Amino acid sequence: MSAGDLYVVWGYLAGRLLPPGFLLGDPAGDDWFKIIYNPTESFLEIPQPGLVEVESPGGTWIAGTGRRLRVKSPAVFQIPVRVEDPDLAMRTVEKEVLPRRLASISAMMGSPVYAAPIAFHLAGQPEEWLPRPNVAQLEFLLPGFFEATPADLEDWGWLVWAADNDATARQAAGDLYLADHHLHCQPSDIADTSATLLKFFFVIERIANKVTDSSPLTPDPSQVDPTIRRLEAGLEGANDLPSKVAHVRRAAQQLQALHSRGMARRVRDAGELIGLDSLILEEARELVDLRHATLGHVASQQDSGELVGWLPRAQYCAHAFLAAYLGWVRERGIADPN
Structure with missing residues (x-):
């Protein structure tokens, strides 16, 4: 068993939905995947991530997020993940666990299923949602003007x-x-x-x-002439058609290299x-x-x-x-x- 605490990540699913009560794995263990249609009210009130909010009133800066899909449907997934740092819980599910689960399920159904992690909590504490890690990347730029004449x-x-x-x-x-x-x-x-x-x-x-x-x-003639002379000599000394073809192919490759x-x-x-x-x-x-x-x-x-x-x-x-x-x-x- 890997080290760290066990967290449960929740999020929405969309696509060809799987039936209520869908469960893969042993719910008493650390490796399972569950779909529910009756999430808690506290979960339904959590806003989806995706907007960039930067608490910086001044300066010159840029901020952005990676490609993030926003998903909403009646279906909610639950996935446990054991990590040493809670900031890694949602990222691990999003980058490692969900791809394995949903890509395989989607392939077997012949229809894509989409997912967006929303929130997470310590295992056994479903109403105590932990703060999500910031998904925005912020970079401050040096102020100044380009002096153009x-x-x-x-x-x-x-x-x-x-x-x-x-x-x-x-x-x-x-x-x-x-x-x-x-x-x-x-x-x-x-x-x-x-x-x-x-x-x-x-x-x-x-x-x-x-x-x-x-x-x-435009190759110099001094680069082309040796290839032509070798071709002529090869054709003259060749005793059969395959040998002649081989000489022609070799010369064609050499001439092509000179012209491309x-x-x-x-x-x-x-x-x-x-x-x-x-x-x-x-x-x-x-x-x-x-x-x-x-x-x-x-x-x-x-x-x-x-x-x-x-x-x-x-x-x-x-x-x-x-x-x-x-x-x-x-x-x-x-x-x-x-």
Whole structure:
């Protein structure tokens, strides 16, 4: 048996409702799941969480919560959880216990069941509700004004023109706006953290694709000629059709590599073309590696700390790429609407 006190978390269910008296497990133990339709009046009076309330009359700050579903129906669930800190009771149920229970039940019924934890108490004390932990993330920002000269404002007018009229700039700006805002909405869940990092990466990817497409590779003949000579020699010495096909395929792959860019090379070449310095490009290269190694695959909880640490770095790279791209569009005087 795990250490800690036993708490019971209550909340609402919605969807294809299970019948009254539904019970999984032994109610005398620590591992059960129950549905009732006659909750206490004190529970019905508890407001649902989800709104951000910050008791700070002054300063400059931002506050946000993670994705929180508000649910209401006649059905109320009860789940016990044993934790050492009461602040962990609802979070443990929401992130660990409920997913196991409801995802399995939903899959077996072929219909999703939704849940929202509302309140909790010590086991055996159903009328003594304990205070919920704060779900808002609060960050104070340094006050101050950005000193913009008249020349800056004139140039910014052109940059806004680029953001309004260039399709890549519009899409990248949309990704950046969402990622900036999601960054402060409790990115403690690894899936949300990954989604935010991908939004920042999409800013860089869109710009890299657009810029490099406008500057196709033109390999030097000295890079192409050796491949052609090896192909000719291989075909001349081949004794059968499979051998000839193998030589052609090998040469085709080598020529394709000379005429195309992988994502890492696209990001590097695009960054150089729009005038980014080497430090930004190195950070962007590492973000590309992270994208291929982690963000495109099933993540483990061990990756969570690393991913959270990447958020400000990815944000910095994305801002730098968009600013440089807007300047590039402005200097060219060409905004592509498609």
